Amino acid sequence: MTPLHLLRVPGLRPAATLTAAAVVSLGVVAGTALPAAADPPVTQQAVLIKDKSPYRFSYYEHIDGIGQGDEVCYYGGASLCAKYPPNRGKVNYSVKLYRLKEKEKRYDYYFVDVTANTYDRLGDGDKGRLSVTIDPTSKINYSTNVYSKSKLKGGCHSYPLNLGVSMGPINVGTTVANFSTCDKADIHTKRLASDAVRYDIYSLNRFRTMTMQKWVRVKAGAKPTFNVKVAWRADDCTVMRRQVMAYANVKTKSKTIKISAR
Numbered sequence: 001m002t003p004l005h006l007l008r009v010p011g012l013r014p015a016a017t018l019t020a021a022a023v024v025s026l027g028v029v030a031g032t033a034l035p036a037a038a039d040p041p042v043t044q045q046a047v048l049i050k051d052k053s054p055y056r057f058s059y060y061e062h063i064d065g066i067g068q069g070d071e072v073c074y075y076g077g078a079s080l081c082a083k084y085p086p087n088r089g090k091v092n093y094s095v096k097l098y099r100l101k102e103k104e105k106r107y108d109y110y111f112v113d114v115t116a117n118t119y120d121r122l123g124d125g126d127k128g129r130l131s132v133t134i135d136p137t138s139k140i141n142y143s144t145n146v147y148s149k150s151k152l153k154g155g156c157h158s159y160p161l162n163l164g165v166s167m168g169p170i171n172v173g174t175t176v177a178n179f180s181t182c183d184k185a186d187i188h189t190k191r192l193a194s195d196a197v198r199y200d201i202y203s204l205n206r207f208r209t210m211t212m213q214k215w216v217r218v219k220a221g222a223k224p225t226f227n228v229k230v231a232w233r234a235d236d237c238t239v240m241r242r243q244v245m246a247y248a249n250v251k252t253k254s255k256t257i258k259i260s261a262r
Contacts, residue, residue, distance in 0.1 A: 046098040049110070049261050052228075053094035057255070059204065060088045061127040061233040062248050072237060072248045081239045081246040087123030089205055091116050091130070095228050097259045102169045103220070107141060109168060110261060111176075111215040112226050121205045125183055128204025131231040134214035135196035138225040138260075142167060142217035143195055156182040156208075161189065170215055180208045204232075223261040230255050 062085045066072055076082035093116035100109040112134050121128075136143065152159055161177040163170065177199065179187060183206040190198045199212045218224050231254035237246035 045102060046100050046111075048096060049099050050097040050259050051094070052257050052259050053096065054092055055095070055230075055255065055257070056090065056092045057230075057232055057253070058088065058090050058234075059128050059130070059232045060084045060235045061129070062235045062250065063087065063124065063127075066248045066250075068248065068250045070248045071245065073244070073246050074237065080243040081237060083239055083246075084236050085123070085248075087127035087205065089118050089121040089128055091118050091204075091232070093117075093230065095257050095259055097226070097261060099261065100169065104168060106220055107168060107217050108220055108222065109170065109215065109217055110224050111213050112228060112259060113211065113213050114228060114230070115209075115211045117209045118204060118207055123205065125205045126203045127233075129233050130201040130204050130210075131198060131229075132201075132212050133192070133196050133198040133227075133229040133231075134212070135192070135194055135227045135229070136214065136216050136224055137227050137258075138218075139222070140195070140216040140218050140224060143215065152179070152181050152185045152187065156180070159187070161187075167215065168217060176213045176215060178209075178211045180210075181206050182208060225258065225260040225262065228257045228259060230257075 062072065066085075072085075073081040074085055093114060096113045096115075098111050098113060100111075102109075114132050114134065116130075118128075158178060158180045160175045161179075163172055163174045163176055166172050177189070179185075179201075183203070185201070185203040185206045187202075188200040190200070192198055197214050201207060201210065214226070216224060231252055234251045234253040236249050236251065238249060239246045
C-alpha cells in the first residue's frame with residue numbers, strides 16, 4: 001500500500017466512474033482481534049466523520065443439497081432434532097465514514113469502511129456466506145474500486161485488494177480491502193448499476209478478519225450519504241412436535257445502515 005502522506009495530486013479528470021483492475025497481493029497473516037477500521041497511515045491522513053458501531057449477528061447454513069422444505073434432522077440433546085444447522089458462527093462489524101485531510105480546491109474525498117471479525121465458528125469450514133454492499137446514495141463526482149473474482153489459497157494468509165488506477169490523491173496500489181483467512185475461499189467484488197460496490201464472501205467460516213471500503217470524490221463542501229447493506233445466511237429448521245423430525249428453512253437476513261457526512 002502506498003502511504004497516503006506520500007501521494008501527490010495529479011491533474012483532475014472529467015467526472016466519471018473508474019472500474020479498477022484488481023491487484024491481489026499476499027501479505028502477512030492478520031491477527032484474530034478486530035482490527036482498526038482504517039489502519040495507519042490512513043487514519044493519520046483522514047478525519048473520522050461518523051461511526052456506526054458496533055453491530056453483530058449469528059449465521060447458520062445447511063449442508064450442500066439441503067433445500068427449502070427438505071426433511072432434515074441435526075440431532076441435539078437426547079437425540080432430538082436441533083433448530084439450527086451445525087455450520088455456524090458469529091460476526092462483529094463496524095461501519096465508519098472518513099474524509100481525507102488532504103483537499104483539492106474543487107473536491108473532497110471520502111471513504112466508507114466496513115471492518116469485521118468472525119468468532120465462535122463451528123461445523124464445516126466451507127459454509128457461511130456474507131455480502132456487503134456500499135452504495136453512495138447522494139451525488140458523487142467520481143468513484144473507484146476493485147472489481148474482481150479472487151480465489152484464496154489454503155493456509156493462513158492476509159489478502160489485500162489494491163487499486164489499479166488512481167483518483168486524485170488516492171494513488172495506484174492503495175489498499176481498499178483486506179481479508180485474512182485460514183483455508184481456501186472465494187471473494188467476488190462487483191460494481192452495481194447504482195455505482196455501488198458489492199463484496200461477496202464465500203466460506204465465511206474460513207475468514208478471520210475483513211476490511212472493505214468504498215472511495216468517492218465529491219464537490220468541495222458536499223456531504224455524501226451511503227447505504228451499507230450487510231446480508232448473511234440464517235438457515236434454521238422447523239422441528240415437529242415430537243422433535244424427531246424437522247424440515248429445512250433456507251433463509252437470508254440483512255441489515256441496511258445509513259451513514260452520512262451531514
